[in-house]
Amino acid sequence: MDDIILEMNGITKKFPGVKALDNVNFHLYKGNVMALIGENGAGKSTLMKILSGVYPKDKGKIILHEKEVNFDTPKEAQDAGIAIIHQELNLVPYLSIGENIFLGREPSKKFGKVDWNKLYIESEEYLNKLGMKLNSRKLVKDLSIAEQQMVEIAKALSIDAKIIIMDEPTDSLTDKETENLFRVINELRESGKSIVYISHRLQEVFQICDSITVLRDGQFIGEELVEDITEDEIIEMMVGRKLDEQFPRIDSKLGDTVLEVKNLSNEYISNISFNLLKGEILGISGLMGSGRTELAKTIYGTIESSSGDIYIYGKKADIKSEKDAIEQGITYVSEDRKGEGLVLNLPVLENMTISSLKCFVNNFGHINKELEKKIAEEYINKLSIKTPSINQLIKNLSGGNQQKVSIAKSLMSEPKILILDEPTRGVDVGAKKEIYDLINEFKSHGMSIIMISSDIPEILGISDRVLVMHEGEISGEISIEEASQEKIMKYAVGIKEME
Numbered sequence: 313m314d315d316i317i318l319e320m321n322g323i324t325k326k327f328p329g330v331k332a333l334d335n336v337n338f339h340l341y342k343g344n345v346m347a348l349i350g351e352n353g354a355g356k357s358t359l360m361k362i363l364s365g366v367y368p369k370d371k372g373k374i375i376l377h378e379k380e381v382n383f384d385t386p387k388e389a390q391d392a393g394i395a396i397i398h399q400e401l402n403l404v405p406y407l408s409i410g411e412n413i414f415l416g417r418e419p420s421k422k423f424g425k426v427d428w429n430k431l432y433i434e435s436e437e438y439l440n441k442l443g444m445k446l447n448s449r450k451l452v453k454d455l456s457i458a459e460q461q462m463v464e465i466a467k468a469l470s471i472d473a474k475i476i477i478m479d480e481p482t483d484s485l486t487d488k489e490t491e492n493l494f495r496v497i498n499e500l501r502e503s504g505k506s507i508v509y510i511s512h513r514l515q516e517v518f519q520i521c522d523s524i525t526v527l528r529d530g531q532f533i534g535e536e537l538v539e540d541i542t543e544d545e546i547i548e549m550m551v552g553r554k555l556d557e558q559f560p561r562i563d564s565k566l567g568d569t570v571l572e573v574k575n576l577s578n579e580y581i582s583n584i585s586f587n588l589l590k591g592e593i594l595g596i597s598g599l600m601g602s603g604r605t606e607l608a609k610t611i612y613g614t615i616e617s618s619s620g621d622i623y624i625y626g627k628k629a630d631i632k633s634e635k636d637a638i639e640q641g642i643t644y645v646s647e648d649r650k651g652e653g654l655v656l657n658l659p660v661l662e663n664m665t666i667s668s669l670k671c672f673v674n675n676f677g678h679i680n681k682e683l684e685k686k687i688a689e690e691y692i693n694k695l696s697i698k699t700p701s702i703n704q705l706i707k708n709l710s711g712g713n714q715q716k717v718s719i720a721k722s723l724m725s726e727p728k729i730l731i732l733d734e735p736t737r738g739v740d741v742g743a744k745k746e747i748y749d750l751i752n753e754f755k756s757h758g759m760s761i762i763m764i765s766s767d768i769p770e771i772l773g774i775s776d777r778v779l780v781m782h783e784g785e786i787s788g789e790i791s792i793e794e795a796s797q798e799k800i801m802k803y804a805v806g807i808k809e810m811e
């Protein structure tokens with residue numbers, strides 16, 4: 313571990329109203345995977361954006377291979393061997409894999425003509441090194457997220473990056489794709505590359521990282537070897553206190569059927585039937601692509617059904633759009649919050665209240681601005697949303713905090729039925745607990761909740777009952793008393809008969 317290749321010392325960065333980084337230190341070693349962790353808004357992405365030349369720092373020093381460096385542009389960082397793979401991958405969709413890998417650095421023949429043959433052959437060689445058999449003439453838009461990520465890693469190899477930064481790389485990957493990514497990370501480590509691994513998934517940190525650096529509120533808290541630390545100790549470093557019970561289950565009496573779905577089908581789902589009781593949390597598990605999100609969107613009216621019916625309180629409901637669903641008391645919080653949930657150029661306040669403005673209308677038909685602000689601030693406190701003010705543009709919030717705003721927005725319309733799709737993806741451990749507490753609070757007021765999640769401990773931790781989906785069908789229903797990780801996984805891979 314002595315082989316230090318990068319030191320960031322005393323890094324400070326201010327944005328209007330926020331000190332994102334305050335005198336932060338960060339070290340990286342050769343052939344080492346360093347986890348960079350901390351709560352939402354702790355400053356992880358900002359620190360890495362400074363390292364990769366996206367943002368200038370206000371103060372501090374960056375020492376790379378024992379020399380002080382300063383990167384004014386991403387290109388300068390790239391030339392120094394630093395590659396960053398952002399959460400929102402940065403490839404050009406309508407260019408081929410090869411063109412993306414060599415963008416701006418195309419190999420040329422005599423007289424400066426692009427050597428296309430070389431470009432495509434070398435691109436495939438880099439991909440082969442990663443165990444990927446892809447035709448490098450294929451357009452990036454036709455690749456899965458996991459494949460695009462591999463193209464980004466191939467690009468990093470092609471610039472001979474010594475440092476590769478991965479920001480929440482497994483967020484949109486299936487278990488199998490994650491396994492493949494870990495294989496690639498292990499190979500990169502063995503070949504002497506240094507990797508920064510930003511993640512909220514502590515299990516993964518233990519699986520793939522050698523050391524951890526923890527930030528909290530823009531400050532450096534500590535650096536430890538993974539083998540010397542426990543999960544609880546990491547959490548304590550992250551949140552600055554011990555967390556009590558991670559899954560605060562409340563057992564309340566369940567009521568009558570609120571929602572009944574009968575033989576619902578379309579091109580994504582087949583013959584789905586289930587019911588949801590008043591005050592129930594129904595967990596929906598299954599592998600990515602099993603039709604969970606499509607089921608939610610069909611109930612919510614944003615995907616059309618070809619047959620089947622939905623009943624709310626025993627009455628047949630005709631839901632053809634999001635508007636119909638909200639009027640019938642159903643709200644859906646999308647897993648793709650940036651794409652579907654939020655308007656990035658609007659402030660936090662408007663994003664939160666946009667679909668529940670009628671709750672703030674006074675007797676004169678005007679919006680009661682004071683009430684709107686008060687309630688938005690209550691939610692900011694309840695969900696510990698880190699923002700300098702309710703007027704901050706949502707695009708300037710950290711990813712996890714954007715997510716919390718999106719959840720707050722849905723909760724504000726006080727639905728009878730709340731469908732949460734991956735509610736804690738990208739959310740830190742402390743905030744996860746706050747979201748579970750909130751879900752429980754709504755449950756205790758009689759709200760019925762459908763929670764789609766890839767996180768099986770979360771499904772087991774707070775659901776009253778679990779449905780598992782496989783290839784567009786419900787492959788199993790398990791009471792919480794009988795549910796286990798193994799049972800859920802069996803149903804998820806399509807084994808219907810349990811021995």
Ligand SMILES: Nc1ncnc2c1ncn2[C@@H]1O[C@H](COP(=O)(O)OP(=O)(O)OP(=O)(O)O)[C@@H](O)[C@H]1O
Pocket residue numbers: 327328330331332350351352353354355356357358359698699708709710711712713738
């Ligand atoms: N361009 C910006 N303008 C204003 N504030 C910003 C900007 N980028 C980040 N911030 C603020 O800086 C702080 C640190 O954000 P950063 O994105 O680095 O956190 P993070 O640790 O990566 O969080 P997450 O886990 O949620 O992604 C946050 O308070 C965020 O709102």
